Amino acid sequence: MVTxxxxxxxxxxxxxxxxxxxxxxxxxxxxxxxxxSLQISMDEGRTCFWSRSRQELWRKGETSGNVQHIVxxxxxxxxxALVVIVDKEGPxxxxxxxxxxxxxxxxxxxxxxxxxxGLMDLLKGRKTNPKEGxxxxxxxxxxxxxxxxxxxxxxxxxxxxxxAGDKRETIYEVADLMYxxxxxxxxxxxSTQDILAxxxxxxxxxxxxxxxxxx
Numbered sequence: 730m731v732t733x734x735x736x737x738x739x740x741x742x743x744x745x746x747x748x749x750x751x752x753x754x755x756x757x758x759x760x761x762x763x764x765x766s767l768q769i770s771m772d773e774g775r776t777c778f779w780s781r782s783r784q785e786l787w788r789k790g791e792t793s794g795n796v797q798h799i800v801x802x803x804x805x806x807x808x809x810a811l812v813v814i815v816d817k818e819g820p821x822x823x824x825x826x827x828x829x830x831x832x833x834x835x836x837x838x839x840x841x842x843x844x845x846x847g848l849m850d851l852l853k854g855r856k857t858n859p860k861e862g863x864x865x866x867x868x869x870x871x872x873x874x875x876x877x878x879x880x881x882x883x884x885x886x887x888x889x890x891x892x893a894g895d896k897r898e899t900i901y902e903v904a905d906l907m908y909x910x911x912x913x914x915x916x917x918x919x920s921t922q923d924i925l926a927x928x929x930x931x932x933x934x935x936x937x938x939x940x941x942x943x944x
Contacts, residue, residue: 731804731808732767733764733765733767735804735808736767736804736808736809736811737807737808737809737828737943738763738764738809738930739809741812742763742764742768743761743762743763743779743781744761744762744794744809744810745759745761745811746759746760746761746762746776746810746811746812746813747759747810747811747812747813748760748776748797748813748815748821749812749813749814749815749818750814750815750821750827750828751800751814751815751816751817751925751929752816752921752922752926753844753845753921755827755844755846755920756820756824756828756829756830757797757815757817757822757827757828757829757830758828758829758830759829760776760778760789761778761779761781762778762779763779764779764856765779766779766786766787767784767802767811769786769788769800770813770856771802773788773896774798775789775790775796775797775798775799776788776789776797776799776815778787778904782793783870788821790818791821792886793812793816793819794819794821795813795817795818795819795821796817796819797813797815797816797817797818797821798815798816798817798818799813799814799815800813800814800815800816801813801814802851817903828898834864839879845911845921846921848908848911849914849915849920849921851865852865852911852912852915853915855869856869856883856915864918865912868912869912869915871921872916873913873916873917876909876912876913876916877913879909880906880910881882881911883902883905883909885908886902886905886906887899887903887906888900889902890902
């Protein structure tokens with residue numbers, strides 16, 4: 730563990746803080762903290778920055794309600810930059826976007842960014858704005874019974890492939906199952922954050938159980 734006194738603030742008394750989403754690991758914003766705002770952040774457990782434009786302390790969410798609850802604050806090897814892991818309430822960007830980083834400058838023609846959250850957004854779009862010929866749209870139009878039938882079918886396919894010891898086929902079938910489960914989640918209004926939060930709560934319980942067994 731390091732202390733505030735070990736951190737290297739710049740000539741203006743600031744240190745950059747990269748804010749990252751706890752569940753998606755998406756970079757939400759780049760802000761700056763001074764010694765006071767960092768101490769407030771640690772004392773209150775929510776992000777507080779130094780606004781360079783207004784020259785004042787800025788508690789994230791104090792007007793918008795989009796509070797960022799801090800999970801971890803980690804300094805880099807030179808101790809002159811911070812990564813702040815947060816569990817956020819609402820969008821991080823003042824534009825309403827989940828992340829401040831949404832203006833693409835360059836994209837590779839050969840490699841493409843893929844995230845589960847991006848796929849979820851696509852699926853949500855197929856539900857709210859149906860597209861003719863889209864299999865996802867077809868599932869939403871058929872409703873929950875059809876979606877659940879596909880989840881059941883794909884679960885069986887995963888079991889068959891895994892029982893056969895076919896790794897490649899199992900990967901393929903798990904991907905099919907994940908897709909259909911995600912369609913089901915969208916249909917039911919369940920987010921990836923809901924699932925990750927549940928897993929995180931179980932992780933804490935699991936750690937406690939392990940500690941109890943060791944004592």
